[in-house]
Amino acid sequence: MSKVEWYLDFVDLDYTPGRDELIVEYYFEPNGVSPEEAAGRIASESSIGTWTTLWKLPDMAKRSMAKVFSLEKSGEGYIAKIAYPLTLFEEGNLVQLFSAIAGNIFGMKALKNLRLLDFHPPYEYLRHFKGPQYGVKGIREFMGIEDRPLTATVPKPKMGWSVDEYAEIAYELWSGGIDLLKDDENFTSFPFNRFEERVRKLYAVRDRVEAETGETKEYLINITGPAHVMEKRAQLVAAEGGQYIMIDIVVVGWSALQYMREVAEDLGLAIHAHRAMHAAFTRNPRHGISMFVLAKAARMVGVDQIHTGTAVGKMAGDYEEVKRINGFLLSEWEHIKPIFPVASGGLHPGLMPELIRLFGRDLVIQVGGGVMGHPDGPRAGAKALRDAIEAAIEGVSLEEKAKESPELKKALEKWGYLKPK
Amino acid sequence: MSKVEWYLDFVDLDYTPGRDELIVEYYFEPNGVSPEEAAGRIASESSIGTWTTLWKLPDMAKRSMAKVFSLEKSGEGYIAKIAYPLTLFEEGNLVQLFSAIAGNIFGMKALKNLRLLDFHPPYEYLRHFKGPQYGVKGIREFMGIEDRPLTATVPKPKMGWSVDEYAEIAYELWSGGIDLLKDDENFTSFPFNRFEERVRKLYAVRDRVEAETGETKEYLINITGPAHVMEKRAQLVAAEGGQYIMIDIVVVGWSALQYMREVAEDLGLAIHAHRAMHAAFTRNPRHGISMFVLAKAARMVGVDQIHTGTAVGKMAGDYEEVKRINGFLLSEWEHIKPIFPVASGGLHPGLMPELIRLFGRDLVIQVGGGVMGHPDGPRAGAKALRDAIEAAIEGVSLEEKAKESPELKKALEKWGYLKPK
Numbered sequence: 001m002s003k004v005e006w007y008l009d010f011v012d013l014d015y016t017p018g019r020d021e022l023i024v025e026y027y028f029e030p031n032g033v034s035p036e037e038a039a040g041r042i043a044s045e046s047s048i049g050t051w052t053t054l055w056k057l058p059d060m061a062k063r064s065m066a067k068v069f070s071l072e073k074s075g076e077g078y079i080a081k082i083a084y085p086l087t088l089f090e091e092g093n094l095v096q097l098f099s100a101i102a103g104n105i106f107g108m109k110a111l112k113n114l115r116l117l118d119f120h121p122p123y124e125y126l127r128h129f130k131g132p133q134y135g136v137k138g139i140r141e142f143m144g145i146e147d148r149p150l151t152a153t154v155p156k157p158k159m160g161w162s163v164d165e166y167a168e169i170a171y172e173l174w175s176g177g178i179d180l181l182k183d184d185e186n187f188t189s190f191p192f193n194r195f196e197e198r199v200r201k202l203y204a205v206r207d208r209v210e211a212e213t214g215e216t217k218e219y220l221i222n223i224t225g226p227a228h229v230m231e232k233r234a235q236l237v238a239a240e241g242g243q244y245i246m247i248d249i250v251v252v253g254w255s256a257l258q259y260m261r262e263v264a265e266d267l268g269l270a271i272h273a274h275r276a277m278h279a280a281f282t283r284n285p286r287h288g289i290s291m292f293v294l295a296k297a298a299r300m301v302g303v304d305q306i307h308t309g310t311a312v313g314k315m316a317g318d319y320e321e322v323k324r325i326n327g328f329l330l331s332e333w334e335h336i337k338p339i340f341p342v343a344s345g346g347l348h349p350g351l352m353p354e355l356i357r358l359f360g361r362d363l364v365i366q367v368g369g370g371v372m373g374h375p376d377g378p379r380a381g382a383k384a385l386r387d388a389i390e391a392a393i394e395g396v397s398l399e400e401k402a403k404e405s406p407e408l409k410k411a412l413e414k415w416g417y418l419k420p421k
Numbered sequence: 422m423s424k425v426e427w428y429l430d431f432v433d434l435d436y437t438p439g440r441d442e443l444i445v446e447y448y449f450e451p452n453g454v455s456p457e458e459a460a461g462r463i464a465s466e467s468s469i470g471t472w473t474t475l476w477k478l479p480d481m482a483k484r485s486m487a488k489v490f491s492l493e494k495s496g497e498g499y500i501a502k503i504a505y506p507l508t509l510f511e512e513g514n515l516v517q518l519f520s521a522i523a524g525n526i527f528g529m530k531a532l533k534n535l536r537l538l539d540f541h542p543p544y545e546y547l548r549h550f551k552g553p554q555y556g557v558k559g560i561r562e563f564m565g566i567e568d569r570p571l572t573a574t575v576p577k578p579k580m581g582w583s584v585d586e587y588a589e590i591a592y593e594l595w596s597g598g599i600d601l602l603k604d605d606e607n608f609t610s611f612p613f614n615r616f617e618e619r620v621r622k623l624y625a626v627r628d629r630v631e632a633e634t635g636e637t638k639e640y641l642i643n644i645t646g647p648a649h650v651m652e653k654r655a656q657l658v659a660a661e662g663g664q665y666i667m668i669d670i671v672v673v674g675w676s677a678l679q680y681m682r683e684v685a686e687d688l689g690l691a692i693h694a695h696r697a698m699h700a701a702f703t704r705n706p707r708h709g710i711s712m713f714v715l716a717k718a719a720r721m722v723g724v725d726q727i728h729t730g731t732a733v734g735k736m737a738g739d740y741e742e743v744k745r746i747n748g749f750l751l752s753e754w755e756h757i758k759p760i761f762p763v764a765s766g767g768l769h770p771g772l773m774p775e776l777i778r779l780f781g782r783d784l785v786i787q788v789g790g791g792v793m794g795h796p797d798g799p800r801a802g803a804k805a806l807r808d809a810i811e812a813a814i815e816g817v818s819l820e821e822k823a824k825e826s827p828e829l830k831k832a833l834e835k836w837g838y839l840k841p842k
């Protein structure tokens with residue numbers, strides 16, 4: 001058989017996938033070949049591969065051929081749905097999954113653009129993944145917060161504080177009402193602020209604030225680094241009675257993340273996932289990988305909360321996409337627990353009603369500048385944020401609330417309803 | 422001070438960077454702000470961050486401000502060069518580096534596109550990285566191959582073989598003259614082909630071929646998986662006397678890679694890096710991260726060979742870029758050893774002269790279909806490839822060589838000079 005038809009063997013628009021096949025959705029733009037052939041190549045390269053005729057073909061290979069079972073026009077390209085038999089994927093190994101469905105296909109000449117839109121793991125594949133250890137329910141339990149969003153703040157600027165200065169700021173923020181202190185995504189360990197010293201002194205402050213306020217306070221401490229360094233740092237956190245660890249899951253990569261999920265279980269730690277670098281491949285709507293896929297994979301592995309952007313802050317990512325992601329993260333999904341979406345980036349107290357109207361209460365709200373920039377300092381900023389959230393929940397307007405809260409009044413004067421261009 | 426000038430504090434076109442600052446080059450397209458402001462935001466967000474005025478600014482933060490020291494027009498956008506003081510980066514932690522210079526900046530609203538073109542680590546930062554353990558010199562030494570390219574083949578199709586069938590093919594390829602057998606990037610461990618069984622039986626075959634041919638044979642075995650799984654698999658390889666491990670470094674992520682570099686040193690294993698998924702963020706010339714950056718970072722961490730694409734195969738990536746990358750990989754760079762570039766994708770014996778003319782001899786040539794598709798089977802395919810390479814080195818034409826090699830003659834008949842569209 002000449003080599004062209006070969007790719008069409010991977011296309012069968014009448015095929016209905018079995019219950020235990022994994023389905024993947026791609027958007028693509030063919031480059032000098034027909035849509036069918038392009039889809040066939042994707043199916044081939046991401047399952048059993050090769051562009052020429054071979055000496056011999058084991059029938060296990062035949063059995064593992066992926067099938068393109070639907071192909072539709074969409075925008076400037078096409079959307080293909082492909083069914084994969086599970087024998088192509090090692091049980092519980094997400095890294096290997098991505099090396100197949102998000103591997104070399106991105107670099108093929110027969111395509112101008114390719115984007116991985118979604119994937120549907122059948123229960124049979126899914127059950128080799130633990131999913132989150134705590135998720136929404138577990139986190140609400142150990143935080144003792146039943147029905148309001150959680151709040152988090154990064155001590156801005158995200159660099160430069162010595163440990164003692166950092167501890168001072170933490171004291172102000174927690175005392176003011178912030179639930180979670182957060183390191184910024186590139187804040188790990190530096191000569192002026194060593195991790196080993198920070199982990200010891202910040203939890204000491206935390207214990208003091210808990211004793212003074214009676215509220216539970218936690219710290220999203222950044223342990224990002226080489227896998228063996230993260231393991232050591234997680235132990236230090238557990239030794240101080242910390243309940244969370246923060247990981248930049250994209251730069252870290254799936255491999256170390258899966259490892260840290262095991263470590264987290266041993267130490268009983270919840271995982272806060274930051275997505276720095278995701279936009280390098282999620283930003284372009286016609287190429288790369290969608291944030292939805294990233295969020296789904298992260299939930300499978302078992303992070304307990306993840307940044308999903310926000311509709312009213314500085315970053316793009318329009319409302320539907322964020323809403324869709326959050327909807328999924330909070331949905332029932334076999335034995336995989338729902339997890340918290342995290343809203344962050346350019347938020348301030350004046351945007352709370354709008355935010356909660358759009359996304360509801362199962363949310364972690366991270367405000368950086370919007371708290372640290374409060375004229376009266378971080379403690380006042382924290383209080384302003386909590387009052388704004390309380391107003392939004394009780395359905396009271398912010399002007400109204402501001403009468404009984406000078407901190408909120410000042411915040412509104414400074415940021416009003418300004419939307420940065 | 423109003424908030425707009427703030428970003429301009431990060432811009433100083435008269436500044437000359439100190440010897441120990443790390444310089445980064447970005448390509449960007451502003452989105453509704455001036456180029457200076459856009460560049461300032463990049464500098465700010467990737468160093469000390471924030472978009473509003475703050476309560477207090479520690480002078481260590483002032484000292485750590487990144488500086489945009491040059492800004493030029495380029496294509497549809499601009500190129501900015503930014504200098505970072507080293508105190509922003511944890512020594513020897515590449516993950517944290519990327520969370521800064523390849524972090525959130527990709528998602529900023531003030532930019533339409535952003536691409537990380539290059540970075541220049543000063544010696545002061547560089548010396549916390551080990552670099553490769555073997556590199557070109559070390560590999561040539563343990564392979565006993567002084568002055569020709571190395572050859573590698575993946576038993577196509579990349580899926581479906583049981584271990585015994587795989588071992589048979591390996592026997593044919595090695596006996597035919599292939600130096601390195603290679604697993605494909607998504608070939609890890611499956612019910613029909615468990616890693617634990619494969620590692621035991623393939624090296625047994627290897628020892629037999631070495632005894633029969635007197636040549637050194639090695640196996641680029643794929644250990645990709647969660648970090649703790651990779652560590653276990655690397656041990657099994659070392660226990661069998663293997664010299665290499667293969668890792669899909671992009672899906673694996675920097676964190677586990679840095680960890681495996683330590684493991685590799687303990688076990689004396691060379692690292693073959695596959696780049697599956699890189700095209701998700703390297704493909705688009707106006708956004709994402711360049712392959713050059715990826716290759717440079719990988720060399721710093723210390724992989725011993727890496728795929729860099731090829732000018733004559735099926736994938737794009739034009740000649741200059743590949744030539745530039747390979748040039749760098751083979752260049753002297755402080756105490757960081759030169760490493761092998763790997764050419765792969767749609768190669769066959771007929772392309773060898775051209776390939777070697779373009780890239781020289783310090784190269785690993787990986788041919789999959791171009792060997793496995795030989796009409797007389799893999800052994801003949803392997804011999805055809807070695808003869809073609811030998812011809813290219815001796816400066817003899819392929820027709821000429823084909824007279825004394827029936828295997829090559831048949832290969833040329835099948836693939837001649839066909840360039841797939």
Ligand SMILES: [Mg+2]
Pocket residue numbers: 184185525
């Ligand atoms: Mg941040």
Ligand SMILES: [Mg+2]
Pocket residue numbers: 104605606
């Ligand atoms: Mg491959």
